Amino acid sequence: MNSPRSAAVASTDPLANAILQPITEIAAKLGLAPDELELHGRFKAKLPLSRIDLSRAAGAKLILVSAISPTPAGEGKTTTTIGLADGLSRLGRRAVAVLREPSLGPVFGLKGGATGGGQARVVPHADINLHFNGDFAAVEKAHNLLAAIIDNHLHSRKSPHDLDPLTIRWKRVFDMNDRSLRHIVIGLGGRGSGVPRETGFDITAASEVMAILCLAQSLADLRERLGRIFIGFSRERRPVYARDLRVHGAMAALLREALRPNLVQTLEGTPAIIHGGPFGNIAQGTNSVLATQLGLSLADWVVTEAGFGFDLGGEKFLDLKCRSSGLWPDAVVLVATIRALKYQGGVPVKELLAPNAGAVRKGFANLARHLENVRFFGLASVVVINRFPTDLDEEIALVRELCAELGATAVTSDHFSLGGEGARDAAAAVITAAQSGPRVPKFAYELDAPVEKKIETLARRIYGAGEIAFAPKARADLKTIEELGLAGLPICMAKTQYSFSDQAARLGRPEGFSFTVREIEIAAGAGFLIPICGDLMRMPGLPDVPAAEHIDVDENGDVVGLM
Secondary structure, three states: OOOOOOOOOOOOOOOOOOOOOOHHHHHHOOOOOHHHOEEOOOOOEEOOHHHOOHHHHOOOEEEEEEEOOOOOOOOOHHHHHHHHHHHHHHOOOOEEEEEOOOOHHHHHOOOOOOOEEOOEEEEOHHHHHOOOOOHHHHHHHHHHHHHHHHHHHHHOOOOOOOEOHHHOOOOEEEOOOOHHHOOEEEOOOOHHHOOOEEEOEEEHHHOHHHHHHHHOOOHHHHHHHHHOOEEEEEOOOOEEEHHHHOOHHHHHHHHOOOOOOEEEEEOOOOEEEEOOOOOOOOOOOEOOHHHHHHHHHHOOEEEEEEOOOHHHHHHHHHHHHHHHHOOOOOEEEEEEOHHHHHHHOOOOHHHOOOOOHHHHHHHHHHHHHHHHHHHHOOOOEEEEEEOOOOOOHHHHHHHHHHHHHOOOEEEEEOHHHHHHHHHHHHHHHHHHHHOOOOOOOOOOOOOOOOHHHHHHHHHHHHHOOOOEEEOHHHHHHHHHHHHHOOOOOOEOOEOOOOOOOOOOOOOOOOOOOOEEEEEEEEEOOOOEEEEEEOOOOOOOOOOOOOHHHHOEEOOOOOEEOOO
């Protein structure tokens, strides 16, 4: 949607009837003056980092929205986050939703856009999903600048670093699902075209630069982290970092504007801060520290989300983002859907709409483990059942009954159909949970534990694994990590989002399974290590019928068909 439509337009599409408020009016709700904004048209703006006030932020409430293990279509964490922010606003709270930016990979692939749905959306919908304010492009350019500089050093006879091409770990990135780019050969065509070598592409959301952008707490911190990016070794086995190539300053220059979070609005006019977009199954899966700090500095209630299930995004939010920033949530929302419970109970995707209380009961074991993990971190939880029109009252009642048996609060929310009004009960439950007492940060493992032990702790304590197997490549990576003095870094596990295990087909609550670590990537700039588990790919592929086939522009230049 490039411009707001008149409310007189006869349509059931909430976007067609949306009347957007000027972004200066949205900013005023957060106490921001027009001259504090960097406007990107009438409905989008960059926010000033100078308004971060950590003393004030400490008094605001932070709500983390996570979920049970999802179906391939997702369970509505984004719509729930938006709906809760709108619901809190309707209850008289000064609230803001803080979200990640969409990646074009899912937008044109299987899941479609990432701006919510129904009455629980952030707008302008098309602008946010397609390019937004250029942050993804800046990350992509900064990442690929480093890649180009690396290959220039390989090509140049005057380079002082004598890089060993076989040790270079830095790939290129591209914000699109394109499996054909996973493994490529570059530098063909003779000496003038570079040094031939094998490499590949990751999706931009998996870039270490994206992770750095989302964990940096200032421009100086961003530049320093970029300099710490590990590239590989010289032929004399000397480690080489981005700062050695003197490129981190130029990378920071490309990211200077992207470091500032973006302000938009929900359909109901609630402020929404959107910034950064790391995936939850291959990166930390949450928006930037700066965006969250800004939200807490400007509002009294901040609702944010973390990617995929609590075993991935939720754990990383706590062990990575909170550990490095000092943030800590006041409550956790676990989003559940009847269809996801059936899926975890073994029902095929095509049969999820059929009544099946037995599958709901069986799949509840998955939700139960996520609740146990939330409690392990000492956090209060609210199970929000994201209601679909096809859900049966009997199945919803069963979920609430099973939650009550575990001492958990479960409420339904109809924010998709009714917006903030449909999320009032859920918002009220969140307020109660968040005000139930102070939360003391607790992490899954100690940083000074051996890397192998930290990985095993996550696999056993959070996932329920039995044997932990390290492939030969992972064993070699462990030695390299020790050699570089990086064993004290935390862990960013990369595994399938569909299961607690490293195998997507192991649904429900698997126990005692074998968990395989294939290799361990080093993200020294971001400040964590990435065990790659199972057959996970950092460059997704497109489905047989990608969403791109249904996207177009109409005669008015408006985008249509964008999910």
